[in-house]
Amino acid sequence: MMKTTFSTQTSKHSLIELQSVTKVYGTGSAAMQALRGIDLQIDQGEFAAVMGPSGSGKSTCMNILGCLDTPSGGAYLFEGVNVAKLSRDQRALLRRNYLGFVFQGFNLLNRTSALENVELPLVYRGILADEREESALRALEAVGLKGWESHTPGELSGGQQQRVAIARAIVTDPKVLLADEPTGNLDSARSREIMEMLAAFNREYGITIVLVTHDADMAAYAKRIIRFLDGIIDSEEENGEML
């Protein structure tokens, strides 16, 4: 039901469009304006990096893009549908069917095998066990973890854990992969591996990726860099050229 609403209008709209989005936390004198009017369009197949110092609003923006949070003002159109008007459950369905998440802290289920972690989003999609396992194994192979299926996060290195998380994000074939500081907990060699993997997924499968990072080396993997400062977009560059 939701699916049809979202998928019919791809040609007319950008995949993601923020129109003067604001976000205020708290009320009255304690109110804190995290976003002061963001206008942003991200098209299908882009690889965009959001940069900025802490407190610049990039994480808030990411939460809104990930439908985990709603804007206080303005509109967030996902394939032309205004997310701000959706209910909590509708946003959950949107995440379930169109979004993949990769977090800084990996956020895998402890004491649960890599395979089952990757299967988790498919469980909520109501896919049957056999098909689920097949897809999950394919996703784990794609991130280079063939043979590690039965290991729990505790038995894997940080880089491997993040690859399990990436497998979990791509197993559903999402329209957008949202990566929030995916290399924040990894050393530089592991970080480069992860970034190369994301870049390859973007290049080869055309998955739209939005990356949040404060590391310029990591942002360099993206085709487009959006810099946040004090709740507004400070500057943008595409393929190394300032716009």
Place this chain on the structure above:
Amino acid sequence: MLRETILLALREIRRNLMRSSLTILGIVIGVAAVITMVTLGRGATAKVTSDITKLGTNLLQIRPGQHRHGPGGTHSTGDRFKEDDADAIAREISGLLAVAPMASQTTQAIYGNENWATSVIGSTRGYLQVRNWQLENGRQFTDSELRGGKGVCILGATVRKELFGGQNPLGNTIRLEKLSCQVIGVLESKGQSSFGTDQDDFVLIPLRTLQRRIAGNIDVSRIYVSAEDGISTKKVEQDIGRLMRERRRIAMGEEDDFHVRDMQELVSTMTGTTRVLTGLLGAVAAVSLLVGGIGIMNIMLVSVTERTREIGIRLAIGALERDVLMQFLVEAVVLSSFGGLIGIILGVVAAAIGARVLAVPFVFDPGIIAIAFLFSAAVGVIFGYFPARQAGQLDPIEALRHE
């Protein structure tokens, strides 16, 4: 999806095996207590019923005087009955199986060196029938023995054991005070009554023998009447009342100076009492089920806090509020149902042992087991709902940040 959720719940329970076992202990004890209490209570009811039935079915007892219970109750004495009162009942009331007038005395029974204080009952052949006694050995009184007041007796099992031990008493002569009488029969044992008295401790002799040779009068202290099957004891009671009022010349408006008591009434009073007690015990036990439910709620709340991050991950990945709610609710229900199952097993075993110790029949009732199981599952739903709802309503951003 439900299957997945149940499997997930089982895995979560296995992971915290120690905690899970302690959590369900309350439910286990509650269910076991309910089942034990109710089963033993049912057993006691069954025993009381069967004991009273052993006194004789469709039995009515007619005694002179009036018993009135309660405050200001009086105990008036009426004239004693005579044997022809019993004859009149037998003759004029229809639908009767047997009529037995009886009188009794306590006395010493002596055989050789053995000496036993017992009660001696004088009655007719109908006595065995109305009181539901079976002859184990020997024979009933003959007409001539009854008419002539001969020295013959039938022994209750206790008296036989005390006087004769393992010997065969038939044909031997015992002494009841100055009366010597020959043993012609022995009764099967009925054992203790539910009032705790030994029902087998008596010697039965012909009514006239007792009246002439021991009591020295012609009184009958009570008359037992048993109605045929299918005949209303209420109707028999009314018929006897009318007949006795006539014979005893009681004027209209005056109160009866005798009393007809229906054993069926006694059965329902007694079983009613044990049933109330059973219900009461069951209710007390049910309180512990409630306490068990609170234990489950407590642990589920702890579990939700501990697994906040997991909940955040699930919500971010696309779990709906109700998916998470169901996950925790199913976990609580699986926990409490497990507790219920173990409690049922424990309760049945405890009831079986208890029934043996208390010498009441073990009444296995699938109904109470089904109720106990459903109740324990319901406890899971009720006490699991609040923590589960809390889990479902967590903010995914906050939950993901939770350490």
